[in-house]
Amino acid sequence: xxxxxxEKKRILLLVIMLSGIVFRLAQYVFNRSLTEGEAPLAMNIxxxxxxxxxxxxxxxxxxxxGFLYLEKLIMELFGNNEYALRLFPLLSGIIxxxxxxxxxxxxxxxxxxxxxxxxxxxxxxxxxxxSEVKPYSSDVFFCLLLILLSICVMKSNFKxxxxxxxxxxxxxxxxxxxxxxxxxxxxxxxLLFYVIxxxxxxxxxxxxxxxxxxxxxxxxxxxICLQHLIQHQGLVSFWQQNFIPIPPKSFExxxxxxxxxxxxxxxxxxxxxxxxxFSVLLFFVGxxxxxxxNKFYTLFLVLPLLVTxxxxxxxxxxxxxxxxxxxxxxxxIFVGAGIAxxxxxxxxxxxxxxxxxxxxxxxxxxxxxxxxxxKPRAPEExxxxxxxxxxxxxxxxxxxVYYGAENAFRYYQEKFPEIAGxxxxxxxxxxxxxxxxxxxxxxxxxxxxWFIFSHIATHLGVNEEKLFLSYLDLSGTKIESFKASxxxxxxxxxxx
Numbered sequence: 001x002x003x004x005x006x007e008k009k010r011i012l013l014l015v016i017m018l019s020g021i022v023f024r025l026a027q028y029v030f031n032r033s034l035t036e037g038e039a040p041l042a043m044n045i046x047x048x049x050x051x052x053x054x055x056x057x058x059x060x061x062x063x064x065x066g067f068l069y070l071e072k073l074i075m076e077l078f079g080n081n082e083y084a085l086r087l088f089p090l091l092s093g094i095i096x097x098x099x100x101x102x103x104x105x106x107x108x109x110x111x112x113x114x115x116x117x118x119x120x121x122x123x124x125x126x127x128x129x130x131s132e133v134k135p136y137s138s139d140v141f142f143c144l145l146l147i148l149l150s151i152c153v154m155k156s157n158f159k160x161x162x163x164x165x166x167x168x169x170x171x172x173x174x175x176x177x178x179x180x181x182x183x184x185x186x187x188x189x190x191l192l193f194y195v196i197x198x199x200x201x202x203x204x205x206x207x208x209x210x211x212x213x214x215x216x217x218x219x220x221x222x223x224i225c226l227q228h229l230i231q232h233q234g235l236v237s238f239w240q241q242n243f244i245p246i247p248p249k250s251f252e253x254x255x256x257x258x259x260x261x262x263x264x265x266x267x268x269x270x271x272x273x274x275x276x277x278f279s280v281l282l283f284f285v286g287x288x289x290x291x292x293x294n295k296f297y298t299l300f301l302v303l304p305l306l307v308t309x310x311x312x313x314x315x316x317x318x319x320x321x322x323x324x325x326x327x328x329x330x331x332x333i334f335v336g337a338g339i340a341x342x343x344x345x346x347x348x349x350x351x352x353x354x355x356x357x358x359x360x361x362x363x364x365x366x367x368x369x370x371x372x373x374x375k376p377r378a379p380e381e382x383x384x385x386x387x388x389x390x391x392x393x394x395x396x397x398x399x400x401v402y403y404g405a406e407n408a409f410r411y412y413q414e415k416f417p418e419i420a421g422x423x424x425x426x427x428x429x430x431x432x433x434x435x436x437x438x439x440x441x442x443x444x445x446x447x448x449x450w451f452i453f454s455h456i457a458t459h460l461g462v463n464e465e466k467l468f469l470s471y472l473d474l475s476g477t478k479i480e481s482f483k484a485s486x487x488x489x490x491x492x493x494x495x496x
Contacts, residue, residue, distance in 0.1 A: 020121025093130025116336025167210025246313025
């Protein structure tokens with residue numbers, strides 16, 4: 001009887017894992033256009049030789065050199081296309097499911113395993129970034145790999161081969177993932193605390209050796225890559241508002257500290273704004289619940305999060321959305337443990353209420369994942385817009401490209417050579433919208449000019465595409481238009 005129940009539980013876990021793989025594959029196979037966020041990094045990968053990827057990247061971009069080299073290698077093997085560029089993030093996202101499952105196997109509570117795994121596989125951000133030409137999905141992969149190895153180190157009673165493997169993987173991981181530094185540091189502190197607490201001299205020496213290996217790798221990585229990023233004013237300015245003020249020096253900074261903490265439950269945690277406070281409560285309940293059962297397992301999860309927050313306070317790493325995607329598995333485990341604890345309490349009183357509480361938390365992320373299985377995410381579909389443009393352009397037509405679409409447009413020039421040399425790059429005028437009108441004034445007198453839009457800014461609540469079109473309607477006549485998800489083309493005749 002027990003073996004039958006155990007088998008059913010195992011099958012349920014495997015079904016959830018398979019669902020997560022299907023969600024990620026569906027998004028990948030859809031093959032959406034590169035977004036304005038992906039295209040600049042893709043152009044660095046496509047246009048640079050391997051040695052040149054060690055230099056600071058163009059277009060205010062940053063990525064670990066290991067990620068760049070692997071992306072370049074895959075592109076050389078399979079060609080310059082979206083499928084090739086997104087292959088490594090996809091594989092990272094799929095393998096991460098299995099790593100997460102392996103980590104959960106060390107928990108003795110089945111409900112925690114089920115709830116945490118469910119939150120992980122349906123997380124909208126984890127699914128989406130598994131098909132994004134960015135290192136965020138591989139960040140999750142390396143975070144989980146390091147945590148899993150640290151648990152293995154503990155379970156093996158600090159066996160030399162496993163401990164040195166942990167140090168070697170840690171040394172390699174920082175070349176592929178920026179936040180791996182914080183994850184390795186956090187779990188390293190937990191392991192160090194354990195061996196000192198237990199006065200294990202042999203384990204301490206092995207741990208220090210593994211740590212020294214990692215430190216040498218970090219120093220080399222710093223002088224080759226990281227120092228350029230720290231000194232890059234464009235990157236520092238871009239992320240300036242996303243550093244956590246530690247310690248907060250004013251009431252406003254304290255408010256932002258609370259806001260940043262709560263925001264991570266929405267992005268990358270995947271919980272809706274309506275259940276945010278409930279998920280935060282369950283997060284703390286989950287920490288206490290796991291701490292009572294396994295203190296060091298809990299430390300392996302808590303300390304990387306705390307070290308990341310500290311790193312942000314030191315202005316070493318921004319604490320926002322996609323760049324902290326690697327925290328999503330940690331949130332899934334703690335919230336999963338919290339809801340399991342609450343479920344066990346309520347289940348003894350009322351099974352209906354217990355199931356209802358679980359349903360409230362699960363319905364929103366599950367619905368989003370299911371919806372996007374049928375209709376995958378397509379935030380900026382510039383490629384079909386350019387295909388339409390190629391088919392409908394005439395000799396002598398001009399193209400004006402809105403500044404937010406320029407990088408993606410430049411990436412696709414190679415695939416659409418007919419339109420490559422006939423475009424006028426737009427200029428950003430967010431602080432003075434009359435600048436857009438002045439640009440249109442310069443274009444007057446053209447019988448046929450196409451205006452291409454994507455990645456539209458909504459500064460101060462104003463949609464700049466609509467603002468642009470209002471100016472165009474005053475200045476000329478619209479001949480035709482074509483719209484795709486998050487991108488569009490308009491053909492205008494502008495009067496003199």
